Amino acid sequence: MSSSTPHPEIISMEFSTGGRDNCYYRILAGRHVKYITVEPGVLDAESLMDMASNFANILPPLPYFENNWNQAHIHRATPKDELKATLSQGKLASVDTVWHPTMIDFMALRKTERLTLLAEETVWQREPHAPQTIIAKMATSSGRSLLDQRPTGPDDVAVCRAELGRMHSHGILHGDVNRYNFLIGGDGAATLIDFEKPQLGADKAALEKEMAGLEWELRDESGRGGGFMEEEEREEIVDAEYE
Numbered sequence: 001m002s003s004s005t006p007h008p009e010i011i012s013m014e015f016s017t018g019g020r021d022n023c024y025y026r027i028l029a030g031r032h033v034k035y036i037t038v039e040p041g042v043l044d045a046e047s048l049m050d051m052a053s054n055f056a057n058i059l060p061p062l063p064y065f066e067n068n069w070n071q072a073h074i075h076r077a078t079p080k081d082e083l084k085a086t087l088s089q090g091k092l093a094s095v096d097t098v099w100h101p102t103m104i105d106f107m108a109l110r111k112t113e114r115l116t117l118l119a120e121e122t123v124w125q126r127e128p129h130a131p132q133t134i135i136a137k138m139a140t141s142s143g144r145s146l147l148d149q150r151p152t153g154p155d156d157v158a159v160c161r162a163e164l165g166r167m168h169s170h171g172i173l174h175g176d177v178n179r180y181n182f183l184i185g186g187d188g189a190a191t192l193i194d195f196e197k198p199q200l201g202a203d204k205a206a207l208e209k210e211m212a213g214l215e216w217e218l219r220d221e222s223g224r225g226g227g228f229m230e231e232e233e234r235e236e237i238v239d240a241e242y243e
Contacts, residue, residue, distance in 0.1 A: 006030065008064040010052055011106075016183075017045035017167065018191035025051065029064035031107055035092065038074040042083065046170050049198065060085045152182040154219045156190060163190040164214060173202035173210055179218050 008029040015023035015038075023043070025036040036059070043051075047058050060083045062072060069087040076083050109122040152160060160182050167174060174181070175197030183191045199206070 008034075008056065010055055013051065015048050015051070015195075016191045016193050017048050018163065018185075018189065019045075020185060020189075020191065023048060025055070027055070027064065032065075032067060033070070034062070034064060035071045036074060037072070039076075041079075042074055042076055045167065045172075049170070049172060049195070049200070059083065062087075150184050152179050152184055152190065152218055154215075156182070156184055157215050157218055159184065159188060159190040160218060161211065161214060163192055164211060167192060168202075168207045168211065171201050171207075173199040173206050175199060175210075177210060177214055177217050179220060182218075 008027050010025055011028045011033070012026045013024065015025075019041040021040055023038040023040075025038070027034045027036060038048075043058065051058055059074060062085055063069075069089050070092065071088045071090055073086040073088070074083060075086070104124060109124055111122050113121040160177075163182065164174065164177060174192060174195070176194065177192075181192060181194045183193060185191060
């Protein structure tokens with residue numbers, strides 16, 4: 001790869017550190033996007049957290065700039081075996097109905113600032129107008145099927161503490177432990193999701209403060225962290241708080 005060739009970079013990710021679900025990454029190489037699936041348990045929590053900045057050294061070597069594949073499945077036969085990648089070329093899901101008249105080429109966006117793990121400020125040059133600053137955020141679907149998983153509640157404090165404590169043991173502060181950022185699996189174990197505000201190498205006081213506030217977060221009925229609510233739902237919550 002020549003010095004003028006851009007390095008591959010992760011442009012979106014969907015993962016949990018619980019070791020029970022596939023992890024998904026989209027990597028941009030030149031003008032092509034590679035879709036990477038990592039099997040459950042193949043990478044430890046620390047490696048998954050480091051993928052955003054160090055995936056090239058964590059994953060097995062991949063020919064990112066070759067155009068005869070668009071999907072890679074990362075796996076290993078046993079925990080002691082080397083990581084392996086199975087490459088394939090297939091038809092990917094796409095947008096069937098374009099509902100908005102404005103089309104923006106992702107490659108035409110110039111990044112100016114990263115705001116969170118999944119959102120960044122960019123500049124869009126729209127001729128003949130002056131450049132416009134916009135916020136680019138990875139879109140997710142609220143209709144995803146979460147097999148054998150349910151939201152958390154006040155009765156799940158113990159398992160959520162165990163999951164958060166496992167993350168804290170690596171010195172990682174989650175940053176937003178609202179009740180909607182935990183999922184409970186069929187085995188009763190909790191999984192943390194939504195790593196938009198993680199802090200690596202957090203100090204002991206910050207970790208203890210996050211753990212101390214966990215029970216309150218799981219009992220919070222305000223809907224914070226649950227996405228957008230209809231105005232009627234928000235009014236019902238406010239009314240209930242003042243009854």
